[in-house]
Amino acid sequence: MQKEETLADYFYQWMETFKKPALAPVTYVKYQNTYRQIKYYFNDESIHSISRLSYQQALNKFAKTHAKRTTAGFHKQIRAAILDAVEEGLISTDFTRKAIITGRKNKKKQKFLSYTEWQKLITYTSNNCTSSLNLIIYLSAVTGMRYAEVLGLTVADIDFKNKTVTINKTWDYKYHTGFKRTKNKSSIRTIDLDRQTLKLLRKLLVTRKFKKEVQQICVDSKGSLPVSATINRYLENLCQELEIPIISFHGLRHTHASILLFKGVNLISVSKRLGHKDVTTTQSVYFHVIKEMEERETDLILSILDEAIK
Structure with missing residues (x-):
């Protein structure tokens, strides 16, 4: 039969x-x-x-x-x-007719975390970087890299001597076609890394015994990379576990930039670090932070004048 x-x-x-x-x-x-x-x-x-x-x-x-x-x-x-x-004529009826379409409701997410919330997240992920998901989240949170940029990082992109990481390609996580160009020319950039991140990456390369320069550093133990749905689900659960507001993966980039701006890093430096086409893009995206900084600066100016006039 x-x-x-x-x-x-x-x-x-x-x-x-x-x-x-x-x-x-x-x-x-x-x-x-x-x-x-x-x-x-x-x-x-x-x-x-x-x-x-x-x-x-x-x-x-x-x-x-x-x-x-x-x-x-x-x-x-x-x-x-x-x-x-x-x-x-293979089948007589269309069983898909009048199907009801539903879907998972997305929980409301914040655009960015506060400094203390961000600190809590990077502390946890840096201490648990044996998981590729934690490593990916950590790298975006401390560099502002986009998801495709983090996945595209290879051994050759890490320069321990100059303490930098170079973004010159991305990884196609949507259609799995391999390495792709960056979003635009300005996205090709070199980012300075802090000592903790360099130490973490050095340990990772030694532990995982990466030998090839083209080896992607964010693969899991099976040599695979997660899709965006997986990383966003994991990040959502992690935020709940750490008792901090839920944000999307792209929210890590917003958080990184917002914190730098609020801590006094100038707009041009932040714009270059993010790989924005120009400062205008950074200004429009992070207007809320810049406005808050202006208000803070106004208070500072007035306090200086009040002090001088006494």
């Missing part, structure tokens, strides 16, 4: 036949991701045995750990394949 075709099998043949020849590789990766998710959420269920009820149950299960937008994209790709299956 011939084994019935599963939903996963049909979807794979469908995307290979109709999508792969017509789409750019980076777009086709999205269909490959959907195929892997179908295998997980539908197992070996036959395409003929899936009902509207069982499809909705699987979709609801998917939605529990994914945002509504992601769930909608997952459903959209499956539905496109199923409509073709109905048209071909």
